[in-house]
Amino acid sequence: MVPLPLISQIPKFNQVSRFCMAMKKQEEMVVASSDRYETRIPHVLSVAGSDSGAGAGIQADLKTCAARGVYCSTVITAITAQNTVGVQDVNIVPEGFVSKQLKSVLSDMQVDVVKTGMLPSTGIVQVLHQCLKEFPVRALVVDPVMVSTSGDVLAGPTIISVLQEELLPMADLVTPNLKEASALLGGMPLKTISDMRHAATLIHQMGSKNVLVKGGDLPDSLDAVDIFFDGKDLHELRSSRIKSRNTHGTGCSLASCISAELAKGSSMFSAVKASKQFIERALRYSKDINIGHGPQGPFDHLCRLKSREQSSYSQGCFNPTDLFLYAVTDSGMNERWDRSITDAVKAAVEGGATIVQIREKDAKTRDFLEVAKSCIKICHAHGVPLLINDRIDIALACDADGVHVGQSDIPAHEVRRLLGPNKVIGVSCKTMEQAEQAWIDGADYIGCGGVYPTNTKANNLTVGIDGLKRVCLASKLPVVAIGGINHTNAAAVMGIGIPNLRGVAVVSALFDRQCVLEAASKLHATLVEATTSNV
Ligand SMILES: Nc1ncnc2c1ncn2[C@@H]1O[C@H](COP(=O)(O)OP(=O)(O)OP(=O)(O)O)[C@@H](O)[C@H]1O
Ligand SMILES: Cc1ncc(CO)c(N)n1
Ligand SMILES: [Mg+2]
Numbered sequence: 001m002v003p004l005p006l007i008s009q010i011p012k013f014n015q016v017s018r019f020c021m022a023m024k025k026q027e028e029m030v031v032a033s034s035d036r037y038e039t040r041i042p043h044v045l046s047v048a049g050s051d052s053g054a055g056a057g058i059q060a061d062l063k064t065c066a067a068r069g070v071y072c073s074t075v076i077t078a079i080t081a082q083n084t085v086g087v088q089d090v091n092i093v094p095e096g097f098v099s100k101q102l103k104s105v106l107s108d109m110q111v112d113v114v115k116t117g118m119l120p121s122t123g124i125v126q127v128l129h130q131c132l133k134e135f136p137v138r139a140l141v142v143d144p145v146m147v148s149t150s151g152d153v154l155a156g157p158t159i160i161s162v163l164q165e166e167l168l169p170m171a172d173l174v175t176p177n178l179k180e181a182s183a184l185l186g187g188m189p190l191k192t193i194s195d196m197r198h199a200a201t202l203i204h205q206m207g208s209k210n211v212l213v214k215g216g217d218l219p220d221s222l223d224a225v226d227i228f229f230d231g232k233d234l235h236e237l238r239s240s241r242i243k244s245r246n247t248h249g250t251g252c253s254l255a256s257c258i259s260a261e262l263a264k265g266s267s268m269f270s271a272v273k274a275s276k277q278f279i280e281r282a283l284r285y286s287k288d289i290n291i292g293h294g295p296q297g298p299f300d301h302l303c304r305l306k307s308r309e310q311s312s313y314s315q316g317c318f319n320p321t322d323l324f325l326y327a328v329t330d331s332g333m334n335e336r337w338d339r340s341i342t343d344a345v346k347a348a349v350e351g352g353a354t355i356v357q358i359r360e361k362d363a364k365t366r367d368f369l370e371v372a373k374s375c376i377k378i379c380h381a382h383g384v385p386l387l388i389n390d391r392i393d394i395a396l397a398c399d400a401d402g403v404h405v406g407q408s409d410i411p412a413h414e415v416r417r418l419l420g421p422n423k424v425i426g427v428s429c430k431t432m433e434q435a436e437q438a439w440i441d442g443a444d445y446i447g448c449g450g451v452y453p454t455n456t457k458a459n460n461l462t463v464g465i466d467g468l469k470r471v472c473l474a475s476k477l478p479v480v481a482i483g484g485i486n487h488t489n490a491a492a493v494m495g496i497g498i499p500n501l502r503g504v505a506v507v508s509a510l511f512d513r514q515c516v517l518e519a520a521s522k523l524h525a526t527l528v529e530a531t532t533s534n535v
Helices: 011-034 055-065 093-106 122-134 157-169 179-184 192-206 250-262 268-286 301-311 331-336 341-351 363-381 390-398 412-419 433-438 466-476 490-494 516-531
Strands: 042-049 071-082 087-092 114-116 140-142 208-215 223-229 234-240 324-328 354-357 387-389 402-405 422-429 445-449 477-480 503-504
Touching: 042 055, 042 093, 042 503, 055 071, 055 250, 055 268, 093 122, 093 157, 114 250, 122 157, 140 157, 140 250, 157 503, 179 192, 192 223, 192 234, 208 268, 223 268, 234 268, 234 412, 250 268, 250 331, 250 466, 268 301, 268 516, 324 341, 324 477, 324 516, 331 341, 341 354, 341 363, 354 363, 354 412, 363 387, 363 390, 387 390, 387 422, 387 466, 390 402, 402 412, 412 422, 412 433, 422 433, 433 466, 445 466, 445 503, 466 490, 490 503, 503 516
Parallel strands: 042 071, 042 114, 114 140, 324 354, 324 503, 354 387, 387 402, 402 422, 422 445, 445 477, 477 503
Antiparallel strands: 071 087, 208 223, 223 234
């Protein structure tokens, strides 16, 4: 198979569509060669050390990629005896054997992105450099692991010059923490955000296309602040600092999440921002878990999948963040683009849809049920809930996660009675009164729109941005905006800045497009951009 160009050689605006085209081409090749339709899964190769405590290293990378729906292969560079107290011992894998692992994976599997962690010898860096020249990949993310947060050395200072000479000039992103940034800069002290900004520009000169200086260990900082530099602009990425001992492995997980998002086709900046959100969410979810007796515990990468089983769908605890990118299917559009509903849903969730609603107005009941069952499997494999529009019978029969109803469908309180307390119920509302009623009726969220005019629903009254604001301010339930929303106006919708507006629901912007995956990841990136603060 012809290797794809390095990500840094592809103009930014073209990345996602080229990736989609390449994926389509590969799919066609598979069909042609085996007469069987298979979909390629985005693939990250992690070249890193094993952490026996499984909070960092290879284990963190595997879990992060799994949480993001991306395949992760592994080349192990060292085995560490490690726990929540610290690193007790390190056994370095001989470079010849690292080289064998690299060749095994790279010569056989189609890797999109290589992510490096612990590279404990100069020989290992050299064989990696050689292999990447022989088997180019779309992106290289270098996490220059040197010292663990417990203070133990994972790669000595001799590594620095070979990293600088061989790896950084090939890298699309390098992600040093404060100590590593300081070591790369010959021991320069880094104590403030302004020091971090300066460091990012200096490290950029070592050849990496982009630099992310991580501030997890910045003393006296109320927020967790990272500095991103793309060679032109400096961005300050902030999230709240979660008060928890369970922060071991945040660095590895951040870099592998960025790699996973790049593998799916995101642009670099969107991947970085989405990944910072992922870390914050996982830390918040895991802040009270208790593993080990030492000062630094691991967090739970798979929280999103778990919270799905434990909360929304069996314990009756709806997670409003699921409304972020809400995909509503339309059979007419799928027919027009000659794809099945299941293929459309699969592409939407792979591209980043966070909840799916199956809306089938004309389907035969039995066909609808079969489609719903397949879609649930796809959605749950990605930790995404699936709702059914209007048809409570179908939702019950396939054990969907919930139902969405309009004002002329069965009233929400009846739906609640039929579905019980643990399912998700959404109601379309145009007015403050309807929003109040949805709350009284026991709904979990409301959909408000049409925000903009749309062809999807005939004779649908447009409430506009002002109507949306009014309903959001009055609603006691989380709100998802709907109606004519796409990647050009999504930022304006989220920009109204009312906290209970949790996302946008879209039909045409995903499904009336040639490449649903591309449309979804582009819209997801736009939403992340619109909802993450940066200076
Ligand atoms: N307590 C926290 N709350 C929120 N975000 C955090 C916290 N600690 C770290 N982060 C974030 O996690 C990411 C990793 O940062 P950090 O500086 O801890 O990397 P690291 O030291 O390489 O991690 P590690 O060595 O533990 O794997 C950054 O985006 C940082 O802002
Ligand atoms: C194996 C390994 N890689 C990276 C880190 C950095 O957190 C660690 N502690 N252990
Ligand atoms: Mg740290």
